[in-house]
Amino acid sequence: MQVDWQTFWPRIVEATGETIFMVIATLILGSILGISIGLLLFVTRKGNILENQLVSMLLNLLINFIRPIPFIIFLVAISPLTRALIGTTIGTWAAVFPMTIAASFGIARVVENNLISIDPGVIEAAKAMGASPFQIIFTVLIPEALGPLILGLTFITVSLIDFSAMAGTVGGGGLGHVAMTYGYQRFDGSVMIVTVVLLILLVQLAQWLGNTLSRKFLRR
Amino acid sequence: MKKLQVLLLAVLSVLVLAACSGNAAGKDGKTVKVGVTGTDGQVWDIVVKLAKEEGIDVELVEFQDYTLPNQALANGEIDLNSFQHIAFLSEFTKQGGLDLVPIGATVIAPMGVYSEKYENIADIPDGSKIAIPDDPSNQARALRLLETAGLIELADDFGLFGDPSKITSNPKNLDIYAIVAQQTPRVLPDVAASVINNGVAGQAGFDTANDPIYLEDANDESVRPYINVFAARAEDAANETYLKLVEIYHHKDVIAAVKEDTNGGSLVVDLTQDEILQAYKELGE
Numbered sequence: 134m135q136v137d138w139q140t141f142w143p144r145i146v147e148a149t150g151e152t153i154f155m156v157i158a159t160l161i162l163g164s165i166l167g168i169s170i171g172l173l174l175f176v177t178r179k180g181n182i183l184e185n186q187l188v189s190m191l192l193n194l195l196i197n198f199i200r201p202i203p204f205i206i207f208l209v210a211i212s213p214l215t216r217a218l219i220g221t222t223i224g225t226w227a228a229v230f231p232m233t234i235a236a237s238f239g240i241a242r243v244v245e246n247n248l249i250s251i252d253p254g255v256i257e258a259a260k261a262m263g264a265s266p267f268q269i270i271f272t273v274l275i276p277e278a279l280g281p282l283i284l285g286l287t288f289i290t291v292s293l294i295d296f297s298a299m300a301g302t303v304g305g306g307g308l309g310h311v312a313m314t315y316g317y318q319r320f321d322g323s324v325m326i327v328t329v330v331l332l333i334l335l336v337q338l339a340q341w342l343g344n345t346l347s348r349k350f351l352r353r
Numbered sequence: 354m355k356k357l358q359v360l361l362l363a364v365l366s367v368l369v370l371a372a373c374s375g376n377a378a379g380k381d382g383k384t385v386k387v388g389v390t391g392t393d394g395q396v397w398d399i400v401v402k403l404a405k406e407e408g409i410d411v412e413l414v415e416f417q418d419y420t421l422p423n424q425a426l427a428n429g430e431i432d433l434n435s436f437q438h439i440a441f442l443s444e445f446t447k448q449g450g451l452d453l454v455p456i457g458a459t460v461i462a463p464m465g466v467y468s469e470k471y472e473n474i475a476d477i478p479d480g481s482k483i484a485i486p487d488d489p490s491n492q493a494r495a496l497r498l499l500e501t502a503g504l505i506e507l508a509d510d511f512g513l514f515g516d517p518s519k520i521t522s523n524p525k526n527l528d529i530y531a532i533v534a535q536q537t538p539r540v541l542p543d544v545a546a547s548v549i550n551n552g553v554a555g556q557a558g559f560d561t562a563n564d565p566i567y568l569e570d571a572n573d574e575s576v577r578p579y580i581n582v583f584a585a586r587a588e589d590a591a592n593e594t595y596l597k598l599v600e601i602y603h604h605k606d607v608i609a610a611v612k613e614d615t616n617g618g619s620l621v622v623d624l625t626q627d628e629i630l631q632a633y634k635e636l637g638e
Contacts, residue, residue: 221543223543223544
């Protein structure tokens with residue numbers, strides 16, 4: 134019943150690679166989508182540079198609609214869309230798609246929150262100098278928020294590692310799936326310990342990277 | 354006046370209850386307690402009725418989990434149980450050190466290969482994706498089925514819980530994905546075929562008798578571990594009353610009831626006590 138560690142290590146290495154791939158791919162795609170949605174959320178807020186109550190309301194509604202759905206249910210619910218876009222619902226890319234969608238809504242909220250904390254005086258000053266909304270977004274909002282944003286993305290990355298464990302159940306593989314099928318289901322404590330230690334190491338690495346990067350970009 | 358009525362009723366019910374228990378006690382020698390995990394459907398009703406005609410009183414004792422029926426049997430609280438396949442019994446007795454044996458076959462719920470694209474399992478092309486359940490027992494059973502179908506070959510030490518790393522020959526270079534059992538029907542559009550266990554396929558709305566393109570053959574030796582059995586304490590292996598009950602389970606009315614209850618998904622298996630015992634002993638080694 135227990136795994137044979139002499140032959141099991143390559144599996145662990147492969148699974149670690151799958152987890153890292155899923156998380157990084159999701160982080161890149163989810164950031165592009167999430168930062169865009171987050172910016173849109175912020176600028177369309179009441180009293181902001183591109184105030185638009187309809188867009189703001191719809192976006193808020195969408196985010197609050199998607200975010201509470203348990204990820205494992207979301208994964209299955211979205212599978213027809215995954216099949217239409219990726220061509221399949223099994224494999225690593227098929228896991229990246231629902232992870233990206235779920236992550237971008239989380240990232241959008243983080244981005245919005247970071248932008249709200251920017252001193253409105255800075256935006257007013259830019260406006261007074263005649264900057265267009267487009268210029269304000271790229272020369273004021275993004276640079277001002279970049280430091281905290283990196284920390285926010287780091288926070289998201291850690292939950293992505295958790296998401297990737299569930300994504301494994303649809304054939305995406307990864308450490309979480311190994312922990313479930315060889316550790317949990319087969320009552321093999323050694324597999325659970327090894328996978329959990331690796332996951333903790335990944336989280337530590339992500340946090341360290343995030344902290345280092347944010348320090349570079351924090352305007353203090 | 355009302356009080357008198359209540360009193361009368363109470364006395365009457367006590368008398369009736371006493372009569373009932375007296376009746377059961379009278380035939381105590383022939384009341385067989387059978388531990389089961391579900392009595393829905395008509396199968397057990399028919400078994401009880403047929404047994405009664407043979408002079409055997411059967412009392413069904415229902416359990417809510419899969420651990421207690423074996424422990425209750427080992428402790429002598431029940432006489433037989435019928436809820437598990439040989440592989441489960443073997444694992445259980447090995448781990449718990451209980452002296453239980455299978456004394457007769459009941460049913461098998463064959464696992465099937467399903468496909469939306471191919472009618473014949475031999476038509477599955479090179480490099481196809483195949484989905485199988487990822488829990489240890491069903492995963493091994495699914496791989497064994499693919500081996501029987503001639504798609505792959507498995508190592509000699511594959512056992513009851515082997516995984517895809519024990520595939521020794523894969524001439525079609527099939528890509529085998531182990532996924533959560535409930536996903537195996539859902540991914541059918543994305544794979545050449547899925548191996549789906551009987552219960553999950555039934556819940557997903559399949560006709561488990563006719564939809565599979567390839568189905569476990571109840572007579573194949575590799576399927577023996579998954580045949581459900583009546584289990585008894587080892588010292589009762591030759592108990593005539595119990596063996597009579599096994600025989601009753603193979604009555605044509607029971608066979609028809611099993612078929613009807615499960616929509617043709619489960620089949621009553623005809624194997625001798627020796628064959629069942631041998632399969633059990635092989636697993637114990």
